[in-house]
Amino acid sequence: MKSADFAYHRPGDIAEAVRHLQDYDGGARVLAGGQSLMPMINMRLWRPDAVVDINGLTDLTGLTVEGDETRIGALVRHSTLEFSPLVAERLPLLKAMVAFVGDRQVRNRGTIGGSLVQGDPTGEMPLGCLVLGATVHVLGPSGARAIAMEDLYEGAYAATLAPDEVLTEVHVPPHPPHFAFRECCRRHNDFCVLSVAATGPIADDGRWRGLRIGLGGVNDTPVLAEASMALLEGSRLDDADIAAAGQAAREAIDPPDDIRGSAEYRAHLVPLYVARVLRDLRASAHA
Numbered sequence: 001m002k003s004a005d006f007a008y009h010r011p012g013d014i015a016e017a018v019r020h021l022q023d024y025d026g027g028a029r030v031l032a033g034g035q036s037l038m039p040m041i042n043m044r045l046w047r048p049d050a051v052v053d054i055n056g057l058t059d060l061t062g063l064t065v066e067g068d069e070t071r072i073g074a075l076v077r078h079s080t081l082e083f084s085p086l087v088a089e090r091l092p093l094l095k096a097m098v099a100f101v102g103d104r105q106v107r108n109r110g111t112i113g114g115s116l117v118q119g120d121p122t123g124e125m126p127l128g129c130l131v132l133g134a135t136v137h138v139l140g141p142s143g144a145r146a147i148a149m150e151d152l153y154e155g156a157y158a159a160t161l162a163p164d165e166v167l168t169e170v171h172v173p174p175h176p177p178h179f180a181f182r183e184c185c186r187r188h189n190d191f192c193v194l195s196v197a198a199t200g201p202i203a204d205d206g207r208w209r210g211l212r213i214g215l216g217g218v219n220d221t222p223v224l225a226e227a228s229m230a231l232l233e234g235s236r237l238d239d240a241d242i243a244a245a246g247q248a249a250r251e252a253i254d255p256p257d258d259i260r261g262s263a264e265y266r267a268h269l270v271p272l273y274v275a276r277v278l279r280d281l282r283a284s285a286h287a
């Protein structure tokens with residue numbers, strides 16, 4: 001199918017991009033990698049009046065370190081995250097997760113900003129950024145503001161950005177020393193049935209404190225398994241604690257029924273995958 005007609009703008013700076021978005025009063029969409037936007041437009045599921053192509057905004061392509069934060073420009077491609085030595089060193093969880101995003105073509109074009117605004121509940125980058133405690137920075141007509149990942153979504157595919165705001169940068173605090181990630185997919189690199197990511201430090205006494213466990217694909221948005229995290233505070237991650245944390249993770253879920261799996265199947269998998277990821281985490285610390 002072909003798209004309906006739309007106006008096309010290619011701004012030279014971010015302020016101009018915001019002005020174009022404002023001019024269409026909610027009727028324009030930002031175009032980044034186009035991997036989600038263009039299929040939606042071509043299938044006429046979305047019919048924007050205008051597309052504002054931000055691919056010329058080189059200010060949004062940086063990967064930098066500021067103090068103890070790692071900053072990722074909105075236009076950084078998935079493949080850049082995949083192969084960047086800086087990301088490998090400072091954000092190994094994101095590096096591990098981004099390899100599961102689509103296929104090579106999708107990763108060559110798709111961007112972190114697009115992934116975060118798209119807000120697919122199964123998306124790897126929204127889950128990774130949530131678990132790492134990242135903050136997204138956006139610019140709109142009334143200036144810049146920061147949104148914690150916990151507050152970025154009000155539902156599936158529903159980021160809390162205004163239609164005339166552009167996501168400019170993702171700020172990621174220091175990465176905990178240990179991490180683990182797994183996802184269940186029907187086919188390699190398909191959108192996942194569910195995914196689990198965990199990070200944490202282990203103290204000299206062998207106890208884990210400040211563990212973060214995130215779940216993708218089992219609710220409208222990626223979620224933290226708060227009950228499991230609380231239960232594991234000060235734990236040595238022995239098998240009994242891990243099993244209990246797996247069961248407790250069910251409190252965070254409200255799984256969908258869809259083409260990739262039933263709600264019942266997802267609910268069955270959650271404790272198993274949480275337990276596997278926690279065993280991986282424990283093993284990584286003892287390696």
Ligand SMILES: Cc1cc2nc3c(=O)[nH]c(=O)nc-3n(C[C@H](O)[C@H](O)[C@H](O)COP(=O)(O)OP(=O)(O)OC[C@H]3O[C@@H](n4cnc5c(N)ncnc54)[C@H](O)[C@@H]3O)c2cc1C
Binds near residue numbers: 033035074161
């Ligand atoms: C075959 C296929 C398989 C895929 N598999 C996966 C997968 O396994 N896991 C996964 O996570 N994703 C997957 N994707 C989606 C992919 O990750 C996309 O790259 C991503 O969802 C959107 O990024 P994009 O840069 O292409 O954004 P676009 O498609 O350009 O935009 C997506 C949305 O975000 C908005 N937007 C984009 N950038 C900004 C910005 N800076 N500020 C404000 N709004 C913005 C757009 O207006 C649009 O609403 C797949 C896509 C395809 C086509």
